Amino acid sequence: MKKLLVALLIALSLFGIGQNIFAMGKADKDLADEYFSIAQAYNDLKKYDKAIDFYKKAESSEKYKRAAQYNLAQVYAQKKDWNNCIKYIKPLHDEAPGNIKISSAYAYALASAGKTAEALVLYKKIYDSNPETPEYFLNYARLLIVANKYDDAKKLLDEGKEKYKDNEVSNTIKELKDKIEKILNPPSKELEETKKTKDKAKKS
Numbered sequence: 001m002k003k004l005l006v007a008l009l010i011a012l013s014l015f016g017i018g019q020n021i022f023a024m025g026k027a028d029k030d031l032a033d034e035y036f037s038i039a040q041a042y043n044d045l046k047k048y049d050k051a052i053d054f055y056k057k058a059e060s061s062e063k064y065k066r067a068a069q070y071n072l073a074q075v076y077a078q079k080k081d082w083n084n085c086i087k088y089i090k091p092l093h094d095e096a097p098g099n100i101k102i103s104s105a106y107a108y109a110l111a112s113a114g115k116t117a118e119a120l121v122l123y124k125k126i127y128d129s130n131p132e133t134p135e136y137f138l139n140y141a142r143l144l145i146v147a148n149k150y151d152d153a154k155k156l157l158d159e160g161k162e163k164y165k166d167n168e169v170s171n172t173i174k175e176l177k178d179k180i181e182k183i184l185n186p187p188s189k190e191l192e193e194t195k196k197t198k199d200k201a202k203k204s
Helices: 002-011 031-044 048-059 065-078 082-095 100-112 116-129 134-146 150-163 167-184 189-203
Strands: none
Touching: 031 048, 031 065, 048 065, 065 082, 065 100, 082 100, 100 116, 100 134, 116 134, 134 150, 134 167, 150 167
Protein backbone atom coordinates (compact mmCIF):
# COMPACT_ATOMS: atom_id res chain seq x y z
CA MET A 1 0.00 0.00 0.00
CA LYS A 2 2.90 2.35 0.72
CA LYS A 3 4.21 1.86 -2.81
CA LEU A 4 0.77 2.66 -4.17
CA LEU A 5 0.57 5.86 -2.12
CA VAL A 6 4.00 6.90 -3.36
CA ALA A 7 2.82 6.29 -6.92
CA LEU A 8 -0.26 8.37 -6.21
CA LEU A 9 1.76 11.24 -4.86
CA ILE A 10 4.10 11.17 -7.84
CA ALA A 11 1.15 11.09 -10.22
CA LEU A 12 -0.58 13.91 -8.43
CA SER A 13 2.53 16.09 -8.03
CA LEU A 14 1.28 19.31 -9.60
CA PHE A 15 3.11 21.86 -7.47
CA GLY A 16 6.12 21.78 -9.72
CA ILE A 17 4.25 23.47 -12.58
CA GLY A 18 2.53 26.82 -12.87
CA GLN A 19 4.33 28.43 -9.96
CA ASN A 20 3.41 31.86 -11.29
CA ILE A 21 -0.35 31.29 -11.59
CA PHE A 22 -1.05 34.45 -9.65
CA ALA A 23 1.89 36.62 -10.72
CA MET A 24 0.64 39.89 -12.16
CA GLY A 25 2.35 41.54 -15.11
CA LYS A 26 5.76 43.18 -14.99
CA ALA A 27 7.07 43.56 -11.46
CA ASP A 28 7.55 46.99 -9.97
CA LYS A 29 11.02 47.85 -8.72
CA ASP A 30 10.06 47.77 -5.04
CA LEU A 31 10.97 45.63 -2.07
CA ALA A 32 8.21 43.09 -2.70
CA ASP A 33 9.58 42.61 -6.18
CA GLU A 34 13.06 41.99 -4.78
CA TYR A 35 11.79 39.66 -2.05
CA PHE A 36 9.81 37.59 -4.53
CA SER A 37 12.71 37.37 -6.99
CA ILE A 38 15.10 36.30 -4.25
CA ALA A 39 12.59 33.72 -3.01
CA GLN A 40 12.26 32.31 -6.54
CA ALA A 41 16.03 32.03 -6.83
CA TYR A 42 16.33 30.18 -3.51
CA ASN A 43 13.45 27.92 -4.56
CA ASP A 44 15.21 27.06 -7.81
CA LEU A 45 18.33 26.21 -5.79
CA LYS A 46 16.21 24.01 -3.48
CA LYS A 47 17.17 26.16 -0.49
CA TYR A 48 13.64 25.98 0.79
CA ASP A 49 14.05 27.56 4.24
CA LYS A 50 15.55 30.68 2.68
CA ALA A 51 12.83 30.70 0.02
CA ILE A 52 10.16 30.53 2.72
CA ASP A 53 11.62 33.56 4.52
CA PHE A 54 11.51 35.72 1.40
CA TYR A 55 8.13 34.46 0.15
CA LYS A 56 6.69 35.47 3.53
CA LYS A 57 8.17 38.92 3.14
CA ALA A 58 6.72 39.21 -0.39
CA GLU A 59 3.36 37.98 0.91
CA SER A 60 2.79 41.29 2.70
CA SER A 61 2.45 42.96 -0.71
CA GLU A 62 -1.04 42.78 -2.18
CA LYS A 63 0.49 42.42 -5.61
CA TYR A 64 2.44 39.27 -4.70
CA LYS A 65 0.23 37.90 -1.94
CA ARG A 66 -1.40 35.06 -3.88
CA ALA A 67 1.72 34.16 -5.85
CA ALA A 68 3.72 34.04 -2.63
CA GLN A 69 1.09 31.89 -0.92
CA TYR A 70 0.99 29.42 -3.81
CA ASN A 71 4.76 29.17 -3.84
CA LEU A 72 4.84 28.77 -0.05
CA ALA A 73 2.49 25.82 -0.44
CA GLN A 74 4.78 24.41 -3.13
CA VAL A 75 7.89 24.81 -0.97
CA TYR A 76 6.25 23.22 2.06
CA ALA A 77 5.18 20.35 -0.19
CA GLN A 78 8.82 19.89 -1.19
CA LYS A 79 9.69 19.76 2.52
CA LYS A 80 6.81 17.32 3.10
CA ASP A 81 5.41 19.71 5.71
CA TRP A 82 1.79 19.01 4.78
CA ASN A 83 0.14 21.02 7.57
CA ASN A 84 1.81 24.22 6.43
CA CYS A 85 1.26 23.28 2.79
CA ILE A 86 -2.48 22.98 3.44
CA LYS A 87 -2.42 26.22 5.44
CA TYR A 88 -1.37 28.14 2.31
CA ILE A 89 -3.14 26.21 -0.46
CA LYS A 90 -6.57 25.91 1.20
CA PRO A 91 -7.38 29.66 1.17
CA LEU A 92 -6.42 29.82 -2.50
CA HIS A 93 -8.70 26.89 -3.25
CA ASP A 94 -11.55 28.43 -1.26
CA GLU A 95 -11.12 31.64 -3.23
CA ALA A 96 -10.92 29.91 -6.64
CA PRO A 97 -12.51 26.43 -6.32
CA GLY A 98 -12.86 26.18 -10.08
CA ASN A 99 -9.12 26.44 -10.69
CA ILE A 100 -8.11 22.86 -11.59
CA LYS A 101 -4.41 23.29 -10.86
CA ILE A 102 -5.08 24.67 -7.41
CA SER A 103 -7.76 22.06 -6.68
CA SER A 104 -5.44 19.27 -7.78
CA ALA A 105 -2.61 20.67 -5.67
CA TYR A 106 -4.94 20.91 -2.68
CA ALA A 107 -6.14 17.33 -3.19
CA TYR A 108 -2.51 16.21 -3.41
CA ALA A 109 -1.69 17.97 -0.13
CA LEU A 110 -4.73 16.45 1.60
CA ALA A 111 -3.85 12.95 0.39
CA SER A 112 -0.24 13.40 1.47
CA ALA A 113 -1.37 14.54 4.92
CA GLY A 114 -3.46 11.37 5.29
CA LYS A 115 -6.75 13.21 4.81
CA THR A 116 -7.80 10.68 2.17
CA ALA A 117 -11.57 11.11 2.54
CA GLU A 118 -11.34 14.88 1.97
CA ALA A 119 -8.97 14.40 -0.94
CA LEU A 120 -11.33 11.86 -2.48
CA VAL A 121 -14.34 14.20 -2.35
CA LEU A 122 -12.31 16.97 -3.94
CA TYR A 123 -10.82 14.78 -6.65
CA LYS A 124 -14.22 13.37 -7.56
CA LYS A 125 -15.31 16.92 -8.34
CA ILE A 126 -12.19 17.43 -10.44
CA TYR A 127 -12.80 14.22 -12.39
CA ASP A 128 -16.55 14.84 -12.81
CA SER A 129 -15.83 18.26 -14.31
CA ASN A 130 -13.11 16.87 -16.60
CA PRO A 131 -14.18 13.29 -17.43
CA GLU A 132 -12.28 13.21 -20.72
CA THR A 133 -8.90 13.94 -19.14
CA PRO A 134 -6.95 10.69 -18.52
CA GLU A 135 -4.73 12.28 -15.85
CA TYR A 136 -7.70 13.12 -13.62
CA PHE A 137 -9.31 9.73 -14.29
CA LEU A 138 -6.18 7.82 -13.25
CA ASN A 139 -5.53 9.97 -10.20
CA TYR A 140 -9.12 9.53 -9.04
CA ALA A 141 -8.77 5.75 -9.46
CA ARG A 142 -5.55 5.78 -7.44
CA LEU A 143 -7.21 7.71 -4.64
CA LEU A 144 -10.11 5.25 -4.56
CA ILE A 145 -7.60 2.43 -4.11
CA VAL A 146 -5.74 4.27 -1.35
CA ALA A 147 -9.11 4.85 0.35
CA ASN A 148 -9.79 1.06 0.17
CA LYS A 149 -12.78 1.63 -2.10
CA TYR A 150 -11.82 -1.26 -4.32
CA ASP A 151 -15.23 -1.95 -5.87
CA ASP A 152 -15.60 1.69 -6.88
CA ALA A 153 -12.06 1.70 -8.24
CA LYS A 154 -12.63 -1.46 -10.31
CA LYS A 155 -15.88 -0.06 -11.70
CA LEU A 156 -14.16 3.19 -12.66
CA LEU A 157 -11.23 1.37 -14.25
CA ASP A 158 -13.58 -0.84 -16.27
CA GLU A 159 -15.33 2.28 -17.55
CA GLY A 160 -11.98 3.85 -18.38
CA LYS A 161 -10.90 0.81 -20.35
CA GLU A 162 -13.74 1.49 -22.76
CA LYS A 163 -13.26 5.25 -22.79
CA TYR A 164 -9.49 5.68 -23.12
CA LYS A 165 -7.78 3.86 -25.99
CA ASP A 166 -4.30 5.31 -25.49
CA ASN A 167 -1.78 2.49 -24.91
CA GLU A 168 -0.11 4.21 -21.97
CA VAL A 169 -3.43 4.78 -20.22
CA SER A 170 -4.53 1.21 -20.97
CA ASN A 171 -1.31 -0.13 -19.46
CA THR A 172 -1.78 1.97 -16.33
CA ILE A 173 -5.37 0.75 -16.00
CA LYS A 174 -4.12 -2.84 -16.15
CA GLU A 175 -1.43 -2.12 -13.54
CA LEU A 176 -3.99 -0.58 -11.17
CA LYS A 177 -6.38 -3.51 -11.62
CA ASP A 178 -3.52 -5.91 -10.91
CA LYS A 179 -2.72 -3.99 -7.72
CA ILE A 180 -6.31 -4.31 -6.57
CA GLU A 181 -6.26 -8.06 -7.22
CA LYS A 182 -3.04 -8.44 -5.23
CA ILE A 183 -4.51 -6.48 -2.35
CA LEU A 184 -7.75 -8.48 -2.33
CA ASN A 185 -6.08 -11.84 -3.04
CA PRO A 186 -2.58 -11.78 -1.56
CA PRO A 187 -0.38 -14.76 -2.47
CA SER A 188 0.08 -17.47 0.14
CA LYS A 189 3.31 -17.65 2.12
CA GLU A 190 4.25 -20.79 0.24
CA LEU A 191 3.94 -19.04 -3.12
CA GLU A 192 5.92 -16.07 -1.85
CA GLU A 193 8.73 -18.33 -0.65
CA THR A 194 8.73 -20.16 -4.00
CA LYS A 195 8.95 -16.85 -5.86
CA LYS A 196 11.81 -15.66 -3.64
CA THR A 197 13.68 -18.87 -4.25
CA LYS A 198 13.23 -18.56 -8.02
CA ASP A 199 14.34 -14.90 -7.92
CA LYS A 200 17.50 -15.85 -6.00
CA ALA A 201 18.22 -18.63 -8.49
CA LYS A 202 17.90 -16.20 -11.41
CA LYS A 203 20.27 -13.70 -9.79
CA SER A 204 22.87 -16.37 -9.10
